[in-house]
Every structure is written in C-alpha cells, then in structure tokens.
Amino acid sequence: MSPSESTEKLIKKLRYQANAETRQRILGNVLQTLDESEKDKTGVVTPNIRSIIMKSPITKLAAAAVIIIAVIVGVNQLIGPVNVTSVALADVLERIEQAQAYMYKTKMSTTGTGMPGMPAREMEMEGTATISNEYGMKMEMTMVDANSGEKTIQEMYMIPNDKVMVMVLPAQKKYIRMEFTEDLLARMKKQNNDPREMVKQIMGCNYTELGRSKIDGIEVQGFETTDPKLMAGMAQHVKLTLWVDAATWLPVRQEMDIQVNEQMQMHGVVYDYQWNIQASPDAFKPVIPEDFTAFPAGGMKMPEMNEEAAIEGLRMFAELTGKYPKNLSLLTLMQELSQELVGKLKDSQSPASEKLRQAFKQAQSEDEKAKKLVDMMKPVQSIGMFYMTLVQDKKEPVYYGESVSPGDVGSVLLRWKISDNQYRVIFADLTAADVTAEELSELEKALLK
Amino acid sequence: MLEDRVLLWRFKGGSREAFCCIYEKYVNDLLTLAANLLADASSAEDVVQDVFVKFVESAKRFRLTGSLKAYLATCVANRSRDYIRRNRRGQKVVANAADRTIPEAISPVQLVMHNEQLQRLSQAMTQLPYEQREAVVLRLHGDLRFRQIAQLQDVSVKTALTRYRYGLDKLRSILNGEVEK
Secondary structure, eight states: OOHHHHHHHHHHTOOOOOOHHHHHHHHHHHHHHHHHHHHHHHOSSSOOHHHHHHHOHHHHHHHHHHHHHHHHHHHHHSSOSOOOOOHHHHHHHHHHHTOSEEEEEEEEEEEEOOSTTOOOEEEEEEEEEEEETTTEEEEEEEEEETTTOOEEEEEEEEEGGGTEEEEEEGGGTEEEEEEOOHHHHHHHHTOSSOHHHHHHHHHTSOOEEEEEEEETTEEEEEEEEOOGGGGTTTOSEEEEEEEEETTTOOEEEEEEEEEOSSSOEEEEEEEEEEESOOOOGGGGSOOOOTTOEESSTTOEEOOOOSHHHHHHHHHHHHHHHSSOOSOOOHHHHHHHHHHHHHHHTTTOOSHHHHHHHHHHHHOSSHHHHHHHHHHHHHHHHHHHHHHHHHHHTTOOOEEOTTTOOTTOTTOEEEEEEEETTEEEEEETTSOEEEEEHHHHHHHHHHHHO | OHHHHHHHHHHHTTOHHHHHHHHHHHHHHHHHHHHHHHSOHHHHHHHHHHHHHHHHHHGGGOOOOSOHHHHHHHHHHHHHHHHHHHTSSSSSOOSOOTTSOOOGGGOGGGGGOOSHHHHHHHHHHTTSOHHHHHHHHHHHTSOOOHHHHHHHHTSOHHHHHHHHHHHHHHHHHHHTTOSOO
C-alpha cells in the first residue's frame, strides 16, 4: 500500500458518530421546521407574512428601509458624549472634521435575516457613498442575494434639509420617500453614516491600539473595539477595526463585524476613502424619472420614538402574540413578532389579530397587502426605536419582558431613569408612572420573588 | 441512488417517513464531514441541522441531478465556510490553524478516537490550510469527485487535485514528525 493510500485509509477512520440523543434532537428541530412550513402552506385564511413580503420586492425594500434608517441611527448615535482620552484618535477626529465632503466605498455581507418574515439568506452589498456636510448623503448600492442570485440596484439619498430619505429602485421603476420625525432628524443631523462618528464611537468605548501595519503600501495605525456599547441595544457582539494613515491620520479602512442576534450577522468593510472632494448640490438631489411611481403612494413616515408610541407597540405585540417581546433590540423583536405571527395569527381571537386578518382580506392587491403589513409593523418598530433612544440618552433602561405577562398589574415591564432619584416605569398592564428610586427598588424586588 | 430518488419523490409527495429515512441514512456522514471541516462538534451539529432545514424548506422546488449525498455534502461544505466566516472572531471554529495550537479538548473527532495515531491525525487536520482540508475531507468523507470539489472551490480541477495531494503530503509529514506543529 502506498503512503498516500495509507494516509487516505487513516483519514477515512476519522468519523464522528453522533449518539442517538443528538440525532433525535437535530431531527426534532428539522421536523419542527417542516411542520411550520406545512402550517404556512395550509393557512388559506392566514395571511402569509413571508409570502407577502417575498412576492413584493418593493415591500421587502420598504420594510428594509425602516431598518436601514434604524441601523444608521443606531450605529451613529448610540454613544453620546465622548470623553477624549486618546491623543491619537483625537488627532484623527480633528483631521477628518476638516473635511467638508468625501467619498468612500463599502462592502457588506449579511447572513441570516433582519427582515421580519423573511427566510434566512445571504446578501452581498457593494456601495459608493458621497457625503457632504452641507447637502447630505448619497449612496449607490448593488445588492446580490446569494441564495437566488437576484440583483438589486438602488440609490439612497438622505437629505437632512428636506427631512427625507429617498430610495430609488430603477428595476422596479419605483421610489420610496420616507419622512423623518423631528426627533429622528435632530438625532441624525449631526451625522450621516459618517466615519467621523465611528471615530467618536471608538473613543467613547474601551478600545485597543493595534500598532502599525500596511494597507496597499500605506503605513497605517490600527484601533479596535469590541465594546458592546458600540451598538448598544442593537447587537449581541460587535467588533470594529479602524485603520488610519500613520502620516495623515485620515482613515484608510474600517472593518466591522456585527452579530445582531443568533440569526443575523453582518461583516462590512469601508475603504477607498477620498477626502475633501468637490461636492455639487445636484449630486444629492434624487433624479426620479417621470414614469417612476411612489411606493407607497402617499409616502412613508418613520415610526414615532416616544413613550406613547412604544406603549402602543407593546400593546399590539401582546395582542397579536399573547406576550411581550423577549427583548427590545429592534431587529430581534421584529424577528420575534414575525415568528410568532406565522404560528399564531390564524388562531388568535384578539382584536389586533382580527383587524389584521380583515385588513389582508380587504386588500385588493399584493402591494396593498404589503403596505398594510408595513403599516402594521410601525408601532412595533416604535418600541425598538424608543428603547434605542433610552440607551443612547444613557437613561439606564431595564426591560423585563421575559419575566412578566400582559396584564400583570403592578409588575415593572420597562423602566428608565428620568432624574437622580426618579424613574419612569411602564407596567405590564401598560400603565405608566413616575416612581422614586426606593419605590422602584421595592417593585423590582417583587419581580424577583 | 435509485433509492434516494424514490425517497425524495415520496418526500416531495408529503411523506415524513421518507425524510426520516434520508436523514438517518446521511446524518452521520454529514456530521463527520462537518466535524472534520470545522473541528468542533457543536458547530458541526449546527451546520448539519441548518443543511437539513434548508433541504426540507426547498424540497418542493428541488430537482436532483446527481447523487443526493454529493448534494448534501456540498451544502455542508458551503454552510461550513459560512460558519467559519461568521465566527472568524469566535474561537471555537478553526479555519486555518497552521500557526495556532489547538487545545486538544475541542476536537470532536477525539470523542470517537481509539488510538493515538488518529488523535494525532485529527490534530494534524486542523493545521492544514482550509482549502486543502476541504479538498481532503470532501474527497474522502463526502465522496465528491475532483470536478465537483473544483466547482465548489471555484478553481480548476488541477488545483483541486493539487490541494488534495498537498493536503495528504502535509498530513503525512506532520504525522511523521517532519513538520513542526
């Protein structure tokens, strides 16, 4: 027997024999998926959320648009005031703050799903962004769905002066126009998907200096953070690495790994920066051909981010699913809603479920169904966005959705700090009140019991 | 092969039992494949579960053009790559371990290992560059042809064959103590 043959023979012996329990566990999980997919198919009366979204690429993008904004706001805004502790990073910030307009390229791959009702998939995105302090941001993106090979091209414009985001979808001859609320605009105005904010964020986190390296022949200095504060409330794990030119202190490359939850991971790279370019105002105005139509017809509005909207969202979630979301991270809670709806909407007798079923029944087209779905998601998005603002404003929010049930009178569902000795509490019966720190302590002790 | 087509046809017709037959027939092979690619038992189980979930989800649209085992093995290889990419920061999964020491405890294959030589081989596998390990594992545990491996790795058949040969040579060298671990 030749040496190769004997090695081959040996390798073939490297077998993994799962025990019966493991095999059964995996089989059980797979069969559960099979059951769920069959339930979906038999649900003639049940509005099939997944199919509604899947049938309408526009809806897919419309729902995505809300999430995109949330991510942009979340990524850029969650850190708050920065304590400048690093001379090196302060230098970087100072240098790039001098830039009035610049461009960069970006690549992002996403695994899993951030979209409610969507099956897990892999998406590759490549884009070029142009940012002007004066005019806003324009981003041209090409997205390829690795599962189906489907390619989508879109242009996104963020125009703070007009308080809108516009997304143009050439293949569908449609555009989405989304208005920002005052609150969101105020939070966005300071930054536009901006590398400066990334530097500020790193400075606001625990980070390490990676020392020198070379990228494309340029000597660079690296900074890295895995501090969860980087995307507080949005991601389970995050790692951001920034490489800056050691001679000019301007960013050269930025890498980001984000695990939003067990299902969704993102890996992104920002590269090919061009600093101090000439920006023309026309470049930031969307060009929408006459034969393109708006989706939805009346435009879209971002969800509100206040207490009332959050309570409305919690009420809707509870009515649709019979419980409160497990956590308030925007993407996670929307995924949870989607999973719950697929299983329970058909049988639920709650007014919210009935209303949703009726809305779907009356819809004249898939697009109309889709619009109703997007509208329905809004209050639920409000919860996640409100929670983001509490984290961002360092109000120390704590959420007990897994410990309490709808209607538990006197049980704390969500609380946050409003002053030194005062907290605001949303109770499980969805009433709200201000309490002192001592009162809160008693309430929370009762929860533990 | 014919049996697989019949099972698949019955499964498409709604037979749960047919799916269970397919599952029982291939689960250990696929776990072996994934465990050798990922060097981690629980990651391997996750990957194989994902592959079967995708399989049941897409079964209605699925048209078998070759062998079912090769199809599932290819899915495991693709999923394993994704898993590694996703967990490149994570410590459990080892993509290219040539310059790392792998704690013995994380190798799944050790669970069923009965002799020192196999333990050393398992350890050596984790030290192969991932492309070589993939070529070796797909060939010997997935029964894939070099043409199929080349297609999966997006390289020429010659390159796939070379990766396989280099992989075997390196393993032999490590086992013979010619290469520093």
